[in-house]
Amino acid sequence: MRKITLKSSLLLCFLFISKNTHAGVQEDFQKIIKKHHFAESTLGLYVEDDGKKVVDINAGKLMVPASLTKVVTGGAILTKLPLNIKFVTELWSKAPIEGESLKGALCIKGGGDPSFVSEKMWYLVNEFTRSGVKTIEGDILIDASRFDSELFDAGRDSVRVDRAYDAPVSPVSFNWNSVNVYIRPGLKENDPARVFLDPINDYLELENRTKTVAKSGVKTIEVSRVKMGLRDKIIITGSISQNAGESVVYKSISNPSLWTGYHLKQFLLQRGIVVKGNIKEGDCESDSKVLAKVDSKYLNEMTSDMLKFSNNFVAEMLVKNLAAEEITKGKGASMKDGIESIKTYLDKLGLNRKDYVLENVSGLTRDNRFTAKQLALVLTSIKNDFLIFPEFLSGLPIAGVDGTMKNRLKTQDFSLVRAKTGYLDGVVGLAGYVGRKDNSPLIFVFMFNGGFDQGLAARPLFDALISELFKL
Known part of the structure; x- marks a missing residue:
């Protein structure tokens, strides 16, 4: 009987200490908010420690998340696509090779690779040179059939800019x-x-x-x-x-097919291969041979490109690829299909579709709406999935080290902060994990929706709140 009493006392003592560790944190947050001259009504803040609520200030309020949307997108991409998937760019042709001449068109078939950059183009062209071709008698065809023809997602802000x-x-x-x-x-x-x-x-x-x-x-x-x-x-x-x-x-640029085709022509020329025809859009013929190909990066690397540098292009490319793999089976994938796939991911986390708004997967819109608590749920589910958590965590910007957090919280202790940033005029966000050497990481989501001028001051406020969390 005495042993049971002792065990019960120790358990109660542990629970008291655990609870007391978080006592006053919300009040400390409120003091910092007041010191920085912010109205709590403009903020949505949530902090969680191993499933226990630490801070909740308007955490159930729907707010514009800006690029914090990429937390949802990254979780869905890593969960629903196999980590070993590669998006392949290929050169096809059905024309015969006679001597050093390809007697017809050369077709570049796009595989939806967001990491297709100059180094990848060089690799593709170098592989093609081993065919011995020095002259392409026909056109360069650009096959963009893997996605639909919508170049700019309707969910983005409607005004196009050249940035x-x-x-x-x-x-x-x-x-x-x-x-x-x-x-x-x-x-x-x-x-x-x-x-x-x-x-x-x-x-x-x-x-x-x-x-x-x-x-x-x-x-x-x-x-x-x-x-x-x-x-x-x-x-x-x-x-x-x-x-x-x-x-x-x-x-x-405005025309990705021709932009890519002209570069292919230039890279070929630099390797001594002359194209006599024009550059045109068109599907590769089904009975063509693959003359060269190059793989994309691994999925975790592409997801990291999206998260660390808040790359909207990579986010939308990955989501259209998700639609291509899961719904349209490699042809005509739309952003609408990709968003539907992300919503099924959120369904499994227990989010009701009526309780959030997802119009654009990169966050380049003021129409998206999530609560701080909803985004924290996504971060928690990722943390609890060992298959994807290391990849997601390594993709997040490290405070004071790299990505969009490179110039914030620039002391060694703060490198334990791994967080996604978000920004639109009058919208500021920060969400991720605060690592602790002797415990599991804290999960936090900070959002500000208000005026442009005060939005500039939201980043210092959020950095001050992060500093407070390091006391736990």
Whole structure:
């Protein structure tokens, strides 16, 4: 009897200590919020410790999550697609090879690879060179049939911009469907600035209307991308000081099929292979042979690209691939189908579809709505799934180290923070895990919805709240 009493006392003592560890945390949060001059009504905050609620401030309130949506997208992608899946880009042709000539068209078949960049193109072309072909007598065909024809998800904000974060999505894509515009001052006063497009090919036209000036501190350079028929033009205007350093601007392109096709033609030429025909969109013929192919990165690496750098392009590419694999079986995949697949993932977590709004999988919209508690549930389910948790965790930005958290919380202790950021004008988010050396990680979700000016101050507020969690 005495043993039972002792055990019961120890258990009660443990529970008291555990509960007391979290006592006052919410009040401390409220003091910090007040110190930073925020109204609690603009915030949705939730902190959980191994299933126990630590902080709940409007955690059941539906809010715009911005790129915190990628927490949901990443969880669904890693859960529903096999970790060993590869998206393959191939070169097909049914034309005979006679001597060093391919007597017909060469078709590039897009596999929906969001990691198809210059290095992958080089690999693909190098493999093709081993066929011995030096001349392609026909056209380059671009087969984008794996996805539907919608380049810009209807769930995004309706106003298109030429920034890289608003790049189009296609199964045949190259370098995230964006171009790097490097700008240096001219060699002498009154010279135009020196402009370098990377990668460069005949798809882009450059219009340089800049001027180099002797006066220091002058930089009025503006860069825009405009459509020019089926292709694009980069227009650069303004002045730059002669002693200015190099700067870079990232711009999206409008036609991913032709953008990729023109680069394929250029890469082939650099290996001594001449294309006599034109670049056209069209399906590869079914009885063609595969002459070269290149695999994508592994799924965990692509998911990391999405999470660490909040890459909207990668998010939407992966979700369309989810639709292609799960619903449309490799042809005509739509974003609508991909979102339906994510919703079935959330169904299994117990979320009612009437209780949230998912219109765009990257968060590039003000129409999405989630509560802090719902996002915490997703983070908890990921933590409890050993198959995907290490991959998801390693993909999150590390505070003070990399990704979108590189310049925040820059001391060694805070590298235990692994978190996804979110931002739109007047919308700020931070969600993830606070690691502890002697315990399981805390799960937290912080969201702010309010005015633009106060939104700029939300990041320091959230960093202060993270600092408070390190006391637990």
